[in-house]
Amino acid sequence: MKKSEYLLKITLIGALGGLLFGYDTAVISGAIGFIESKFSLNADMKGWAVSSAILGCIFGVAIAGYIADRIGRKKALIITAILFAVSAIGCALAETFSQLVIARIVGGIGVGAASMLSPLYISEIAPAHKRGMLVSLYQLAIVVGINIVFFLNYIIAGLYGEQWNVDMGWRFMLGSETIPAVLFLIALFFVPESPRWLTKEGRDEEALDILTRINTKEIAQSVHKDIKLVLGQEKGTLKELFAPGLRVAMIVGVILALFSQITGINAIMYYAPEILKDAGFGVDSALMQTVIIGVINTIFTFVAIMYIDKLGRRTLLLWGVSGMILCLLGIGTLFYLGLTTGPWVLILILGFVGCFGTSLGPIPWVLISEIFPTKTRGIAMSLSIMVLWIGVWFISQFTPVLLDKIGGAFTFWLFMINAIILLIFTYKMIPETKGKTLEEIEMSWKK
Known part of the structure; x- marks a missing residue:
């Protein structure tokens, strides 16, 4: 197998964590209306049905970095695949709302862990000149997962009538995740461990062997030498992340993670059918529009790649x-003026998703996976992405409340204000990292 083919194979397997991330977080969008009817949920309970998984994500990502630094990236990813499968089965079999929430939390732990581990793994195996593209495949996998589940939700919802969907349809939607979870678990046994983690653990021969499978022998030796040199300068403590220089990297990681979510993307991804129904689309039409939203997200993610x-x-x-x-x-x-019955709301939502797909979709995962030191990369990414999931939880929990209390206009204007803040921060604080090795990026912060 050619080096480029081998690299692509292991990158795609690592990126399957993103596919399950997208699948798990978006599957609820088609099921939530039926779950609401099944369990007679009010607005707060409806938000809890969606956001309970996000609390699991926060916990999952909080512990994933420590686990990955201790037992390795590969073994940690295997654990997440098992959690995905357990959650999907639990959701499908839930008889009470509490059982459903518990199963959603278990899945959330897997999603949170995978959201840190997959880009971490890919960034540590990718050559510098391809790292942006390869880590972006993780975001592509997320949107592919969203696309698959949007389409599957649409198919399942159309099989039988409304009452069947309330009784059984949502179970098939949530339970279908078992299939990609098992495939992810099997595929992970065919990828190597991260060469940077192996070097950190003193397993130099294994690390150099993996680097040689991906690069020429000369480049592999040079990269391995740089990894060892930089590791020798790292303390590997949490305090190091808040020292001058690296402290800026920590701020960039946290702010980028938070604002990637509170600018509204998950309000659209989670509640698109509900928003479009409020805008005058029927149930079938609204579900079909979410499929279009997923396709646009995918197309523009390719632009970013x-x-x-x-x-x-x-x-x-x-x-x-x-x-x-x-x-x-x-x-x-449009919401403020009451002009939501025409096509313009959908057109602007698609425009928003397209802009997100080329920028705020893949880039935070790339930057967060490449700006931290090797010894503390796992824990630093955990901190950043934990903040990301807190933002996701906040949006998923309070979007129904915001839409109900202040309306669509002020809800979307609030997201706009957050986006303006992020634009200013990007212009002032975020450096360019393209073409640099992880070790060169680390040294640039210290300088």
Whole structure:
């Protein structure tokens, strides 16, 4: 097998964690209306049905970095695959609302852990000149997972009548995740461990062997030498992340993680059918529109993959977030003026998703996976992505409340304000990292 083919194979397997991330978080969008009817949920309980998984994510990502630093990236990913499968089966068999919530939390732990472990793993095996593209495949896997489940939800919802969906349809939607979870678990036994983690553990021969399978012998030896050199300069303590230089990296990671979520993407992904129904679309039509939203997200993620290593992370962020701001302004204005019955709400939502797909979708995963030191990369990514999941929880829990209390206009304008803050932060604080090795990026913070 050619080196490029081998690299792509193990990257795609690592990225399957993203597919399950997208699958697990988006499957609820088609099921939530039926679950609401099944268990007679009010707005707060409806938000809890969605956001309970997010609390699991926060816990999962909080412990994933420590586990990955102790037992390795590969073994930690295997644990997440098992959690995905257990959760899917539990959701399908739940007889009470409490049982459903517990199963959702278990799945959330897996999602949270995978959201840190998959980009971490990919960034540590990827050559510098391809790292942006390869880590972006993780985001592509997320949107592919969302696409699959949006389409599957649409198919399942159309099989029988409304009452069947209330009684059984949502069980098939949530339980279908068992299949990709088992495939992910099996595939993980065919990937190597991270060479940077192996070097940290003193397993130099194994690390060099893996690097040689991906790079030429000369490049592999050079990269391995740099890894050992930088590891020798690292303390490997949490305190190190808040020292001058690296402290800026920590701020960038946390702010980028938080604002990637509180600018509204998951309000659309989780509640798109409900928002579109409020805008005048029927149930079948609203579910079909979510399929279109997923397709647009996928197309523009490919745009990011093509250009992230050419134009750079910072340039794509500045342009993409600017487009998101304009679309959020337009969506809020349409809701404010009561002009939601035509096609413009959907068009602007698609524009927002497209801008997100080229920028704030893949780039946070790339930057967060490449800006921290090797010895503490797991724990630092856990801290950053834990903040990301807190943002996801906040949005998923309070979007129904915001839509109910202040309406669509002010909800989307609030997301717009957050996007403006992120645009300013990007311009002022985020450096360009394209083409640099992880070790070069680390040294640039210290300088």
